[in-house]
Amino acid sequence: MSEEAAPQRREPAARGRVARTRQWFRRAGGRGGGHERDALITIGKSALAAGLSWYVANDVMQAQSPAFAPFSAVLIMQVTVYQSLLHSLRYVGAVALGVFLQGAFGLLGGPDLLTFVLMALAALTIGRWRPLGSQGSNVATAAFFAFSAYLSATSTGQGFMQLGQIILLVLIGCGVGVLVNVLVLPPMRYRSAESGIQTLGKTLSDLFGDIHPALREGELDEERTRHWRRRASDLGPLTEQAQSSVRTAWESMYYNPRRRLQRHHGRASFTGYQALVDALERVTYQVASMTRSFDQWHDGDSGSEHREFLSGYGDFIASLARITELFSRIEEEELPQRSQEACSYAQEAQQSHERLAEFAKESSLPLADPSEPYGILIGEATRLMDEFQYTCDVLKQAVDRPPACRS
Structure with missing residues (x-):
C-alpha cells in the first residue's frame, strides 16, 4: 500500500x-486541498484584485464612481485565464453598449422618464444578443448606472465625461482582475x-x-x-x-x-x-x-x-x-x-x-x-x-x- x-x-x-x-x-x-482550499484561493485573489482596482480608481484617478473598477475585477475572476479573458471582453462590450445607449438616448431625449423607459427597452433587447453570452444582462445594468451618472452631471459635457469614465473604470477593473488571475496562482x-x-x-x-x-x-x-x-x-x-x-x-x-x-x-x-x-x-x-x-x-x-x-x-x-x-x-x-x-x-x-x-x-x-x-x-x-x-x-x-x- x-x-x-x-x-x-x-x-x-x-x-x-x-x-x-x-x-x-x-x-x-x-x-490534499479540496473545495475549501479553492474557495479560500478565489476569495483571496478576488479581494486582492478588488483592492488594487479600488486604489487605482479612487486614490490615483480620484474617480467619482470608483466602485465600478473593483466590481469589474471580481466579476471576471473565472476558473481559467482563458475564461477570464473571454468574460472580460464580453463584459467590457456589454458595458460599452449600455453606456453608448444612455449617451445616445440622453443626447436625443434628455434625462426624463420616457427616455429612461426607451433606453431600458433597447438595453434589455440588446442584452439577449448571443455573442454577449452570460454578460448580456450587464448591458441594462450599465445603462441604468450610466443614466444615474448622467442625471447627476451639471452639464452635458460633464455627463459625457462621466460616461467615458465608467468605461475606463471597467477596463481598469478587468485589466487588474486578469493580471491577478495570471500572476497569482494561475488556475x-x-x-x-x-x-x-x-x-x-x-x-x-x-x-x-x-x-x-x-x-x-x-x-x-x-x-x-x-x-x-x-x-x-x-x-x-x-x-x-x-x-x-x-x-x-x-x-x-x-x-x-x-x-x-x-x-x-x-x-x-x-x-x-x-x-x-x-x-x-x-x-x-x-x-x-x-x-x-x-x-x-x-x-x-x-x-x-x-x-x-x-x-x-x-x-x-x-x-x-x-x-x-x-x-x-x-x-x-x-x-x-x-x-x-x-x-x-x-x-x-x-x-x-x-x-x-x-x-x-x-x-x-x-x-x-x-x-x-x-x-x-x-x-x-x-x-x-x-x-x-x-x-x-x-x-x-x-x-x-x-x-x-x-x-
Missing part, C-alpha cells in the same frame, strides 16, 4: 458551529481535469472520514447527520465543476505563463478522465441518498444488533474513504500504482460490504420495515459498492490504454 496515505480518523468529529468552522479551515489548510493545476478529480476525491474522503468514526461509536444524533447531509449536498456543484474542468482543461493552457514551467504540457497517459468523473458523479448521488437516510433516522433501536450494524456500516464507509483518498492524490505519473492500490482497496471494501450484508441478513433487524431504514441502507451500500468497483475498473482501463494527447 501507499505510504503516503493519510491516517484515518478514529474519533468522531467534534460537534457545534465553532468546531465545524475549525474543521472547515483545517480541511482548507490540508495537504491551471487546481482547475485542470486531473485536479477536478482530486478535489472531488478529497471532499468525498473528508466526508467519509467524518462518517465512519461516528458510526463505529454509534453516535447518530441529529446535529451530526444534518451536517453530513449538508456536506453531501455540496458534492453536486463540485461534480459539475469536475465535469466542466474535463471539458475545458485545454483552456487553462492558453495565455497561462505557468504552462511551460510544469510537467503537464506534454502527452498524457491518462485518457479516462471523463469516464472517471462520470463514475464519481454517480457515487455522489448514492452518498447524498445515504446521508439523507441517516438524517431521517434518529429513533433507531439502541440494542446490540443496532450498534453492530452501525459499526459494520462504519467499517464499510472507512474502506470507501481509502479509495477516495487515492483519487485525491491521483497524478499521471503514478497511475499504475494508484490503479493497483484502488483495486486492492476495492476488494477490501467488497469484503466489508459482504460482512455487513451477511450480518444484516442473519440478524433480527427489520430490513423490510420502511420506518427503520436498515434495508434501505443495505441497498444503498450495495449501489455504492457497485459504483466504486466500476470506478476502479475505469481507472485500470485508463492505465492500460496507450498514451494520447490531453484533450
Whole structure:
C-alpha cells in the first residue's frame, strides 16, 4: 500500500458551529486541498484584485464612481485565464453598449422618464444578443448606472465625461482582475481535469472520514447527520465543476505563463478522465441518498444488533474513504500504482460490504420495515459498492490504454 496515505480518523468529529468552522479551515489548510482550499484561493485573489482596482480608481484617478473598477475585477475572476479573458471582453462590450445607449438616448431625449423607459427597452433587447453570452444582462445594468451618472452631471459635457469614465473604470477593473488571475496562482493545476478529480476525491474522503468514526461509536444524533447531509449536498456543484474542468482543461493552457514551467504540457497517459468523473458523479448521488437516510433516522433501536450494524456500516464507509483518498492524490505519473492500490482497496471494501450484508441478513433487524431504514441502507451500500468497483475498473482501463494527447 501507499505510504503516503493519510491516517484515518478514529474519533468522531467534534460537534457545534465553532468546531465545524475549525474543521472547515483545517480541511482548507490540508495537504490534499479540496473545495475549501479553492474557495479560500478565489476569495483571496478576488479581494486582492478588488483592492488594487479600488486604489487605482479612487486614490490615483480620484474617480467619482470608483466602485465600478473593483466590481469589474471580481466579476471576471473565472476558473481559467482563458475564461477570464473571454468574460472580460464580453463584459467590457456589454458595458460599452449600455453606456453608448444612455449617451445616445440622453443626447436625443434628455434625462426624463420616457427616455429612461426607451433606453431600458433597447438595453434589455440588446442584452439577449448571443455573442454577449452570460454578460448580456450587464448591458441594462450599465445603462441604468450610466443614466444615474448622467442625471447627476451639471452639464452635458460633464455627463459625457462621466460616461467615458465608467468605461475606463471597467477596463481598469478587468485589466487588474486578469493580471491577478495570471500572476497569482494561475488556475491551471487546481482547475485542470486531473485536479477536478482530486478535489472531488478529497471532499468525498473528508466526508467519509467524518462518517465512519461516528458510526463505529454509534453516535447518530441529529446535529451530526444534518451536517453530513449538508456536506453531501455540496458534492453536486463540485461534480459539475469536475465535469466542466474535463471539458475545458485545454483552456487553462492558453495565455497561462505557468504552462511551460510544469510537467503537464506534454502527452498524457491518462485518457479516462471523463469516464472517471462520470463514475464519481454517480457515487455522489448514492452518498447524498445515504446521508439523507441517516438524517431521517434518529429513533433507531439502541440494542446490540443496532450498534453492530452501525459499526459494520462504519467499517464499510472507512474502506470507501481509502479509495477516495487515492483519487485525491491521483497524478499521471503514478497511475499504475494508484490503479493497483484502488483495486486492492476495492476488494477490501467488497469484503466489508459482504460482512455487513451477511450480518444484516442473519440478524433480527427489520430490513423490510420502511420506518427503520436498515434495508434501505443495505441497498444503498450495495449501489455504492457497485459504483466504486466500476470506478476502479475505469481507472485500470485508463492505465492500460496507450498514451494520447490531453484533450
